[in-house]
Amino acid sequence: xxxxxxxxxxxxxxxxxxxxxxxxxxxxxxxxxxxxxxxxxxxxxxxxxxxxxxxxxxxxxxxxxxxxxxxxxxxxxxxxxxxxxxxxxxxxxxxxxxxxxxxxxxxxxxxxxxxxxxxxxxxxxxxxxxxxxxxxxxxxxxxxxxxxxxxxxxxxxxxxxxxxxxxxxxxxxxxxxxxxxxxxxxxxxxxxxxxxxxxxxxxxxxxxxxxxxxxxxxxxxxxxxxxxxxxxxxxxxxxxxxxxxxxxxxxxxxxxxxxxxxxxxxxxxxxxxxxxxxxxxxxxxxxxxxxxxxxxxxxxxxxxxxxxxxxxxxxxxxxxxxxxxxxxxxxxxxxxxxxxxxxxxxxxxxxxxxxxxxxxxxxxxxxxxxxxxxxxxxxxxxxxxxxxxxxxxxxxxxxxxxxxxxxxxxxxxxxxxxxxxxxxxxxxxxxxxxxxxxxxxxxxxxxxxxxxxxxxxxxxxxxxxxxxxxxxxxxxxxxxxxxxxxxxxx
Ligand code: NAP
Numbered sequence: 001x002x003x004x005x006x007x008x009x010x011x012x013x014x015x016x017x018x019x020x021x022x023x024x025x026x027x028x029x030x031x032x033x034x035x036x037x038x039x040x041x042x043x044x045x046x047x048x049x050x051x052x053x054x055x056x057x058x059x060x061x062x063x064x065x066x067x068x069x070x071x072x073x074x075x076x077x078x079x080x081x082x083x084x085x086x087x088x089x090x091x092x093x094x095x096x097x098x099x100x101x102x103x104x105x106x107x108x109x110x111x112x113x114x115x116x117x118x119x120x121x122x123x124x125x126x127x128x129x130x131x132x133x134x135x136x137x138x139x140x141x142x143x144x145x146x147x148x149x150x151x152x153x154x155x156x157x158x159x160x161x162x163x164x165x166x167x168x169x170x171x172x173x174x175x176x177x178x179x180x181x182x183x184x185x186x187x188x189x190x191x192x193x194x195x196x197x198x199x200x201x202x203x204x205x206x207x208x209x210x211x212x213x214x215x216x217x218x219x220x221x222x223x224x225x226x227x228x229x230x231x232x233x234x235x236x237x238x239x240x241x242x243x244x245x246x247x248x249x250x251x252x253x254x255x256x257x258x259x260x261x262x263x264x265x266x267x268x269x270x271x272x273x274x275x276x277x278x279x280x281x282x283x284x285x286x287x288x289x290x291x292x293x294x295x296x297x298x299x300x301x302x303x304x305x306x307x308x309x310x311x312x313x314x315x316x317x318x319x320x321x322x323x324x325x326x327x328x329x330x331x332x333x334x335x336x337x338x339x340x341x342x343x344x345x346x347x348x349x350x351x352x353x354x355x356x357x358x359x360x361x362x363x364x365x366x367x368x369x370x371x372x373x374x375x376x377x378x379x380x381x382x383x384x385x386x387x388x389x390x391x392x393x394x395x396x397x398x399x400x401x402x403x404x405x406x407x408x409x410x411x412x413x414x415x416x417x418x419x420x421x422x423x424x425x426x427x428x429x430x431x432x433x434x435x436x437x438x439x440x441x442x443x444x445x446x447x448x449x450x451x452x453x454x455x456x457x458x459x460x461x462x463x464x465x466x467x468x469x470x471x472x473x474x475x476x477x478x479x480x481x482x483x484x485x486x487x488x489x490x
Contacts, residue, residue: 004035007183009042009207010190012053013200018042018208019049026183029096029327030317030366036094039183042208044216047175050204051220054146054173057201062143062171064199069169070120075196077113080106080189087157087188089319094184095156096326096366097281098318109161109189112450112467116165119472136483141476143171144248145224148217150238152230153329154284156182160189162450163227164203166471175204175223177214179230181329183207210234218242226250227466227474229286232459239462250474251462252455254387255286255415257445258408260430261302262401262421263295269442270420271305274393277418277444279313279371282328283391286460287416287438287446290388291377292395293404299397303352303375306395310353310373316363327366328390334367337390341372344383349374349394379407387413401426409435414457416445437461 006023008015022041028034040046061069080087088103095102125140149163160176167174178186190205206213218226218238225248228235235251242249259277261270277289294302318326328334334357341355354370369390377383377394384396384407398404408417417436421427427441437456438448448454453470455461464474 005037007037007039007187007207009040009046009050010187010194010203010205011046011050012204013194019045024180024208026094026181027330028093029329030093030319032365034093036184039207041212042206043212046206046208047213047216047220050175050206051146051217051222053201053204054175055222057199058143058145058173061168061173061199061202064171066120066124066169066171069171070117072193072196072198073113073117073120073165073169076192076198077110077117079192079195080113081110083188083192084110087185090188091157091185092318092326094182095153096318096329097284098323098326099321101281102318105155105158108450109157112158112161113165115450116169116471119166119469120169125478130482132484134485136481138481140479140481141170141472142479144475144477145172146222147172147174147225147227147475148220148223149174149176150214150217150226150228150230151176151178151186153179153181154281154286156185157189159229160186162454162467162471163229164189164193166467167227167475168198168202170472170475172225172475173202175206175217177206177208177217180207180209219245221245223247225475228252235462248474249462250464250466252286252466253460254389254413255288255456255460256291256385256387256411256413257287257289257416257418257436258291258293259289259418259445260401260404260408260420261292261294261298262404262419262423262426263297264422265298265420266422267298267302267305271302271309273418273420273442273444274306275309275313277446278393279310279325279391280446282325282369284328284389285446287448289418289445290393291384291408292393293398293407294395295404296397296399299395303395306373306393307352310371310393313371315358315368315371316361317366325371325391327368329367331367333390334369337369337388337392340382340386340388340390341392344374344377344381344392344394347378347381347383349377349381349383354391379410385411401429405430405433409433412459415460416440416456418443418445437465
């Protein structure tokens with residue numbers, strides 16, 4: 001058997017092993033015999049070296065012309081675009097989403113880098129009138145310094161790209177700590193930046209565990225800003241630590257995303273979107289649809305169609321073109337989702353499709369969970385309230401729009417939400433009344449484009465937004481400049 005490759009940290013422009021020399025393993029969730037590689041099991045001293053490199057590189061990078069920064073981002077986007085199939089296949093092997101989705105996400109990472117190459121070239125401030133007609137009064141946005149990115153496994157190249165690209169575009173330097181379950185995609189992104197000519201120290205990658213890498217990174221006084229995507233428990237803990245020492249913090253966390261189906265909706269269209277919204281990427285999207293809130297007058301018909309569509313999904317090896325749904329990320333996730341399904345059942349909801357692990361037909365070597373549909377879900381139950389982060393959709397029947405919107409808003413999350421209706425007035429009312437950062441009308445809850453802000457209301461976020469123009473808000477600070485002519489001159 002071929003030796004599995006060993007991957008290093010990227011610090012100060014070089015690929016270097018962890019100071020301890022240790023490594024950890026990265027396994028394919030579809031086939032637990034497939035070892036993808038070994039990665040640097042780093043510690044606090046590796047983090048300190050990466051932060052020192054980023055700190056030393058900051059003055060040079062902030063002084064670089066934004067046009068030069070844009071050129072590096074653009075070149076990196078071209079490199080990723082040229083390798084989209086290869087990196088997409090790495091992503092599928094490492095994360096388990098289908099090959100089409102793996103390639104799609106990699107293409108998205110290239111698109112994000114390209115977008116922020118453009119953003120780097122936009123105006124950096126505004127000119128204002130002054131009370132003194134001779135005064136030149138303007139604002140300019142300046143970078144923050146060393147920024148840390150802590151990212152999850154479910155979008156292992158797109159999320160690091162949408163944090164790193166704006167940070168770099170606006171002149172910051174970066175230390176990335178990717179999820180330990182998907183370090184290869186982070187390596188691929190950093191390789192592209194390296195080949196694109198990013199100056200040494202501007203981007204640094206440190207792999208390793210939450211406690212050995214994440215914690216010292218969050219506590220390092222030289223890290224002035226932290227952009228985190230992941231679970232609520234971790235995000236809220238990091239925020240306490242980082243804000244206590246005065247760092248700027250951005251959190252993007254969980255969701256419990258509703259899709260309302262009103263009685264006048266095109267039911268076939270709505271059901272198609274409920275299924276893809278809930279099950280694509282094995283339901284492991286923060287924006288996945290997990291609650292189908294359906295008008296009672298059409299609930300039976302919608303449920304019947306859902307049973308047919310969910311039951312017909314092809315689950316299997318995500319590399320195969322016919323596969324529609326791959327495994328969940330690891331054994332722990334499969335066990336957790338299994339026990340959450342059991343809890344839903346014990347609470348009185350009815351499993352209509354799926355409801356457990358899949359191990360037949362060659363699936364026994366992966367972490368496969370059946371696409372699962374629950375009927376009779378009650379809004380204030382565990383299934384109605386908590387993020388399962390897996391291929392599980394619950395149907396909640398309601399009496400009309402007023403109850404639907406009350407149920408939709410009755411959770412602590414507020415990331416994304418949909419409504420299916422032909423009534424434009426209702427759709428507009430929903431857009432006003434729903435407590436969510438992203439609203440879709442007649443389309444599924446996932447789906448986000450890089451040129452617009454992304455983030456949630458309530459417990460899904462920390463009031464800041466990523467992507468689009470919103471990224472500039474987080475990764476820069478404003479300086480206001482008053483310039484008066486010297487006395488005697490005008
Ligand atoms: P997670 O367990 O919170 O981990 C996220 C990242 O934080 C990983 O890199 C993890 O490292 C690191 N980490 C964990 N504990 C830490 C600590 N004490 N100090 C510093 N770093 C720490 O989340 P996940 O399981 O990877 O991702 C799933 C969650 O992300 C779901 O709740 C999902 O909804 C959410 N998500 C949200 C969005 C959004 O934009 N709103 C997008 C995608 C995912 P290790 O990997 O080494 O443990």
